[in-house]
Amino acid sequence: MASAFLPAIEALLGTGGVLTGDDVRMRSSDPFRQVPIEADVIVRPRTTQEVAGVLRIAAEHGATVVTHGGRTGVSGGAHSVAGEIILSLERMNQIESIDPVGQIIVAQAGVTLGALQQAAEEAGLYYPVDLGARGTATVGGTISTNAGGNRTLRWGMTRDRVLGLEAVLADGTIVSSMNRLVKNNTGYDLKHLFVGAEGTLGIVTRAIFRSVAKPTSHDVALVAVPDNDAMLALFTRLQRLPSLSAFEIMYPDLYRIVTEPEVQPRPLPLGAHVYVLVESMGYHAASDRDQFEAVLVELLESGVATDAVVAQSDAQRAALWRVRESVEVAVHAIAPLVMFDVSLGVSDIDRYVGDVRAKLDEQFPGAKLIVQGHVGDNNIHLGISVGADTAAQAHAIDAIVYRGLIPYEGSMSAEHGIGTEKNAWLHVSRNGAEIALMRVIKNALDPDNRLNPRVLF
Amino acid sequence: MASAFLPAIEALLGTGGVLTGDDVRMRSSDPFRQVPIEADVIVRPRTTQEVAGVLRIAAEHGATVVTHGGRTGVSGGAHSVAGEIILSLERMNQIESIDPVGQIIVAQAGVTLGALQQAAEEAGLYYPVDLGARGTATVGGTISTNAGGNRTLRWGMTRDRVLGLEAVLADGTIVSSMNRLVKNNTGYDLKHLFVGAEGTLGIVTRAIFRSVAKPTSHDVALVAVPDNDAMLALFTRLQRLPSLSAFEIMYPDLYRIVTEPEVQPRPLPLGAHVYVLVESMGYHAASDRDQFEAVLVELLESGVATDAVVAQSDAQRAALWRVRESVEVAVHAIAPLVMFDVSLGVSDIDRYVGDVRAKLDEQFPGAKLIVQGHVGDNNIHLGISVGADTAAQAHAIDAIVYRGLIPYEGSMSAEHGIGTEKNAWLHVSRNGAEIALMRVIKNALDPDNRLNPRVLF
Numbered sequence: 001m002a003s004a005f006l007p008a009i010e011a012l013l014g015t016g017g018v019l020t021g022d023d024v025r026m027r028s029s030d031p032f033r034q035v036p037i038e039a040d041v042i043v044r045p046r047t048t049q050e051v052a053g054v055l056r057i058a059a060e061h062g063a064t065v066v067t068h069g070g071r072t073g074v075s076g077g078a079h080s081v082a083g084e085i086i087l088s089l090e091r092m093n094q095i096e097s098i099d100p101v102g103q104i105i106v107a108q109a110g111v112t113l114g115a116l117q118q119a120a121e122e123a124g125l126y127y128p129v130d131l132g133a134r135g136t137a138t139v140g141g142t143i144s145t146n147a148g149g150n151r152t153l154r155w156g157m158t159r160d161r162v163l164g165l166e167a168v169l170a171d172g173t174i175v176s177s178m179n180r181l182v183k184n185n186t187g188y189d190l191k192h193l194f195v196g197a198e199g200t201l202g203i204v205t206r207a208i209f210r211s212v213a214k215p216t217s218h219d220v221a222l223v224a225v226p227d228n229d230a231m232l233a234l235f236t237r238l239q240r241l242p243s244l245s246a247f248e249i250m251y252p253d254l255y256r257i258v259t260e261p262e263v264q265p266r267p268l269p270l271g272a273h274v275y276v277l278v279e280s281m282g283y284h285a286a287s288d289r290d291q292f293e294a295v296l297v298e299l300l301e302s303g304v305a306t307d308a309v310v311a312q313s314d315a316q317r318a319a320l321w322r323v324r325e326s327v328e329v330a331v332h333a334i335a336p337l338v339m340f341d342v343s344l345g346v347s348d349i350d351r352y353v354g355d356v357r358a359k360l361d362e363q364f365p366g367a368k369l370i371v372q373g374h375v376g377d378n379n380i381h382l383g384i385s386v387g388a389d390t391a392a393q394a395h396a397i398d399a400i401v402y403r404g405l406i407p408y409e410g411s412m413s414a415e416h417g418i419g420t421e422k423n424a425w426l427h428v429s430r431n432g433a434e435i436a437l438m439r440v441i442k443n444a445l446d447p448d449n450r451l452n453p454r455v456l457f
Numbered sequence: 458m459a460s461a462f463l464p465a466i467e468a469l470l471g472t473g474g475v476l477t478g479d480d481v482r483m484r485s486s487d488p489f490r491q492v493p494i495e496a497d498v499i500v501r502p503r504t505t506q507e508v509a510g511v512l513r514i515a516a517e518h519g520a521t522v523v524t525h526g527g528r529t530g531v532s533g534g535a536h537s538v539a540g541e542i543i544l545s546l547e548r549m550n551q552i553e554s555i556d557p558v559g560q561i562i563v564a565q566a567g568v569t570l571g572a573l574q575q576a577a578e579e580a581g582l583y584y585p586v587d588l589g590a591r592g593t594a595t596v597g598g599t600i601s602t603n604a605g606g607n608r609t610l611r612w613g614m615t616r617d618r619v620l621g622l623e624a625v626l627a628d629g630t631i632v633s634s635m636n637r638l639v640k641n642n643t644g645y646d647l648k649h650l651f652v653g654a655e656g657t658l659g660i661v662t663r664a665i666f667r668s669v670a671k672p673t674s675h676d677v678a679l680v681a682v683p684d685n686d687a688m689l690a691l692f693t694r695l696q697r698l699p700s701l702s703a704f705e706i707m708y709p710d711l712y713r714i715v716t717e718p719e720v721q722p723r724p725l726p727l728g729a730h731v732y733v734l735v736e737s738m739g740y741h742a743a744s745d746r747d748q749f750e751a752v753l754v755e756l757l758e759s760g761v762a763t764d765a766v767v768a769q770s771d772a773q774r775a776a777l778w779r780v781r782e783s784v785e786v787a788v789h790a791i792a793p794l795v796m797f798d799v800s801l802g803v804s805d806i807d808r809y810v811g812d813v814r815a816k817l818d819e820q821f822p823g824a825k826l827i828v829q830g831h832v833g834d835n836n837i838h839l840g841i842s843v844g845a846d847t848a849a850q851a852h853a854i855d856a857i858v859y860r861g862l863i864p865y866e867g868s869m870s871a872e873h874g875i876g877t878e879k880n881a882w883l884h885v886s887r888n889g890a891e892i893a894l895m896r897v898i899k900n901a902l903d904p905d906n907r908l909n910p911r912v913l914f
Contacts, residue, residue: 101689101804103696146642157640160617175890181800182834183614184868185603185653186875186886187913188895192649196642213697232558239560240670240740242699283697287744343638347558379640414640429643433632437902438645444901456644 005061005085009043012053017044017091024086029071029078031133039066039080044091048166048174048205051087055203055450056172058085064453067199069141070112072133074339075419077145077198077455084453089140092205098123104163104180105209109140113147116209125211128155128245132325140204146196148415153376154245154281157415159195161210167194167202170446180208193441198417199452201445215281217243217288220317221296224272224307228350231274233304235346235376241295243282247376248324250275251353254370254383257333258326267309267320274350276375277324327372330383334368337385338394340401343378344410352408353380359400360384364393379414402428420454462518462542466500469510474501474548481543486528486535488590496523496537501548505623505631505662508544512660512907513629515542521910524656526598527569529590531796532876534602534655534912546597549662555580561620561637562666566597570604573666582668585612585702589782597661603653605872610833611702611738614872616652618667624651624659627903637665650898655874656909658902672738674700674745677774678753681729681764685807688731690761692803692833698752700739704833705781707732708810711827711840714790715783724766724777731807733832734781784829787840791825794842795851797858800835801867809865810837816857817841821850836871859885877911 010018019042027042029035045051058065066080068088080086089110096106100123107116113127114134120127131137131149141147143165148157155161164179177190194202225231231249238244250258255275259266268275278296282288292310299305311317331337344352353371360367364386373380382401386393402412402425412428426435439457442449467475476499484499486492502508515522523537525545537543546567553563557580564573570584571591577584588594588606598604600622605614612618621636634647651659682688688706695701707715712732716723725732735753739745749767756762768774788794801809810828817824821843830837839858843850859869859882869885883892896914899906 099802099804101693102802146646148640148642152640156617159646160613169894173890173893175894176888177891179868180802180866181868181871183605183609183800183831183836183871184886185605185872186868186870186883187653187892188658188898189603189616189649189653190891190894192646193894193898196644196646201645213693216697236558236670240673242739282699284748287748291741291744343640345556345559345637347556374640377639409637411636411638411641411643413643414638415642417642418644426643429641431633433630434634434647435644436630437626437632437647437650440901441645441650441898444897 003041003083005057005063006041008057009054012057013043013045013050019044029080030076031072031074035076035079037080037086038082039084039086040082042068042086042088044088046091048168051168051203051205052172052174054085054087055168055170058450059171064450066452067203069109069138069144070133070136072137073141073145073417073419075413075417076421077417077419077452079420079454087203089138089205095119096206100124102180103211103213105211106206107139107209108206109138109143109204111139113137113139113142120211121214124214126214127161127209127211129158129161139207139209143195143204143207144197144199145417146415148374148377148379150248150374151245152374153247155212159192162191162195163208163210165191165194165204165207167204169202170448170450175202178206178208198419198455200442200456201451203451213283215283217280217282217285218317219280219289219292220311220320221278222267222309222320222323223276223278223296223305224268225274225276225304226306227273230304231276231350232347234276234299237295237299237304238278241280241291243280243288244278245281246277246279248277249373249375250324251371253368254330254372257330257370258323263326263329264319264322267323268307272306277320324372330370334370334383334385336388336390337383338390338397340382341414341416342380342382342401342405342410342412343414344405344408346375346378348408349375349380352404352410355404356382356400359404360386363396363400398425405429418456423457460498460540462514462520463498465514466511469514470500470502470507476501486537487533488529488531492533492536494537494543495539496541496543497539499525499543499545501545503548505625508625508660508662509629509631511542511544512625512627515907516628521907523909524660526566526595526601527590527593529594530598530602530874530876532870532874533878534874534876534909536877536911544660546595546662552576553663557581559637560668560670562668563663564596564666565663566595566600566661568596570594570596570599577668578671581671583671584618584666584668586615586618596664596666600652600661600664601654601656602874605831605834605836607705607831608702609831610704612669616649619648619652620665620667622648622651622661622664624661626659627905627907632659635663635665655876655912657899657913658908660908670740672740674737674739674742675774676737676746676749677768677777678735679724679766679777679780680733680735680753680762681725682731682733682761683763684730687761688733688807689804691733691756694752694756694761695735698737698748700737700745701735702738703734703736705734706830706832707734707781708828710825711787711829714787714827715780720783720786721776721779724780725764729763734777781829787827791827791840791842793845793847794840795847795854797839797841798871798873799837799839799858799862799867799869800871801862801865803832803835805865806832806837809861809867812861813839813857816861817843820853820857855882862886875913880914
């Protein structure tokens with residue numbers, strides 16, 4: 001289809017700026033390559049001004065625009081329909097500057113998270129937001145979804161790491177709000193409009209990221225706890241470890257699968273209530289290590305932990321993390337499955353998992369449930385399989401998982417966002433007044449619903 | 458003046474809900490009791506529903522509303538004009554609940570910061586936002602101004618401590634967004650619209666605050682550094698102390714005044730380039746202390762610090778903090794003066810102070826300049842006196858301070874906000890596109906400019 005806007009965009013972006021035909025069809029909208037791209041054109045601006053130009057052309061032609069970062073999102077935020085413009089930030093991939101004293105990195109939105117981390121590392125810094133998809137996910141994407149990951153507990157989500165940003169509004173207006181300052185109370189903090197808005201309010205083109213000094217100590221342990229009270233006591237105690245950087249739990253069904261002999265060694269025997277991966281990253285190797293081990297000994301002696309293994313080398317640290325990160329093994333083992341990303345109070349998590357288990361057993365006898373997550377951040381990930389017809393039963397499974405959150409005032413999307421796939425359940429976590437106010441904001445910034453038009457609402 | 462809306466508000470709020478006459482005139486709009494209240498009526502709702510009712514009545518009568526918390530702000534945010542309604546949150550002063558595991562406190566907006574800190578303390582928690590005005594400032598006020606204070610470096614500003622809130626919009630709509638979760642990515646993070654908006658977008662009535670475990674170690678030192686490079690090296694090194702909770706500098710002119718014999722003992726002799734108050738608050742007293750002292754020894758041996766005194770008791774810790782907090786002594790010593798609250802890159806602060814000093818010397822020979830601040834947060838406070846006619850010269854002094862920030866991309870208001878007094882200088886820190894976008898937001902939420910109508914813009 002020869003879209004009416006194409007000549008104008010080609011004139012603006014030049015050769016290489018526009019992809020059509022097979023160059024579009026060879027891509028997909030999601031990390032699992034399951035959903036083809038339905039739009040006919042991908043435009044690839046190199047500058048913020050070019051992004052603005054594309055949006056002006058889109059507005060003139062009444063076209064809607066879907067923004068692509070690394071397309072690693074799992075909520076369908078990158079899905080397109082025929083006739084729209086896909087705007088990819090992949091050619092805006094420059095790290096513009098690094099200030100080691102201010103611990104600040106200025107980067108374009110199309111830089112990958114891995115490249116940002118690498119640049120920080122080379123300057124003696126550490127950019128703490130980290131995800132499995134780091135090699136492909138773009139920093140613009142992490143801003144738009146407010147990505148979290150394993151170390152939120154210590155250093156916050158992407159929202160907490162962005163000091164300022166530049167975005168292009170639906171009408172092509174460039175709002176450059178490249179604040180570098182920790183304290184700057186001069187009116188509304190505009191960056192928060194765009195962080196976590198999943199591209200519905202503007203297209204983020206550049207940002208200023210706050211990193212931290214590069215840690216020089218790294219301690220990791222896997223801990224087994226006998227019951228939920230012990231898990232809560234463990235969490236309460238470890239929050240007083242100032243270098244605590246991760247508190248990740250695995251329920252036994254998951255732990256068993258990812259530590260079968262053919263997969264990898266099992267660091268601790270089966271039989272615990274939950275397994276917790278605990279990590280500390282600090283700046284004083286000897287005393288950090290002493291403190292870490294002293295706390296574990298205290299917890300073992302008091303019975304809060306029944307067993308623990310502390311990594312003694314880089315290889316062992318990596319091995320313990322691999323247990324936590326071998327989710328794809330479990331996914332494969334119980335496939336087909338549907339996956340969820342929910343949040344609720346730390347004290348409520350165990351009861352909620354029990355509720356879901358009971359409802360599943362009642363409705364789908366023999367259903368499989370795997371649970372792991374960033375408990376310190378309220379966030380757990382669930383995978384559920386009810387057998388070969390899991391996909392066909394997805395709505396019924398959704399209902400168990402999402403309705404189960406209501407009594408706990410939980411969130412139906414902790415860190416994956418709403419995208420185009422979870423809109424129907426937004427009401428579980430946001431009330432009518434909140435959604436109405438979101439629409440007021442959306443209408444104020446994008447009155448014609450031109451940016452990521454099916455996302456969120 | 459018998460305002461037309463008064464009977465309706467009296468019917469809504471009952472006896473004690475409305476103040477008029479002397480009950481209004483006996484108050485003032487600012488902490489120094491310099492600006493009388495010009496409005497004729499103060500209304501004091503007890504519930505969010507009553508706040509909504511007041512705003513609906515205001516809308517019906519075309520009245521504007523100025524919100525009062527503790528009136529400790531120093532930018533004129535509480536100033537009123539005749540005919541408007543002052544809405545005080547002073548009767549919404551209940552702490553509703555505390556969750557020690559989740560480290561969450563739910564409080565009404567009229568609770569004082571001191572009461573919130575006290576409630577946290579009693580639950581074994583610590584609410585880390587702290588200000589001199591803690592006994593009077595309300596938590597609602599700290600949200601509206603995004604208050605910072607001494608420990609932002611470690612635990613962030615108010616924005617970082619608020620998980621969720623409830624606000625009433627100009628038309629009386631209640632938006633209850635009482636999120637308790639660290640991770641909750643289900644659309645726009647609405648709380649950020651209200652935090653730091655200085656009451657222009659809605660009236661915050663309740664909020665959920667995130668506290669931390671109560672620290673059990675507390676180390677304080679005063680350090681003298683020989684030049685700016687040493688100050689930067691000190692800062693870079695201390696950022697690797699995970700329990701670092703304050704990094705506060707005092708320039709020598711200030712330090713000298715607040716440590717004159719008649720004021721208090723001088724912990725370190727005069728002659729340094731700047732003095733830095735360093736604090737660590739952690740959870741492992743012995744090892745925290747060892748680490749703190751080891752770092753100071755290392756810095757003294759390398760010449761980064763030329764002198765240091767480490768507090769050996771609670772009394773000594775308080776004495777060192779008193780040096781940092783004796784600003785009012787300096788204010789009195791150089792009065793009349795004008796005070797400023799600016800931010801700029803840590804590496805730029807020293808040059809900027811030099812620029813201001815040089816401009817003052819050129820334009821006002823003999824001018825006095827005192828400087829201190831939260832350098833770790835980019836934030837310094839300046840006090841300037843050019844003699845008896847300082848007030849008359851305020852605009853010329855403003856111009857030196859604010860225009861001087863432009864080459865450094867500094868902020869003309871780090872933590873005090875814009876209020877009604879600094880609007881004219883907003884352009885120093887926010888560009889036209891940013892201000893235009895702020896107005897889009899303001900118009901979307903408060904199209905008739907009914908809430909704090911002279912604040913910010």
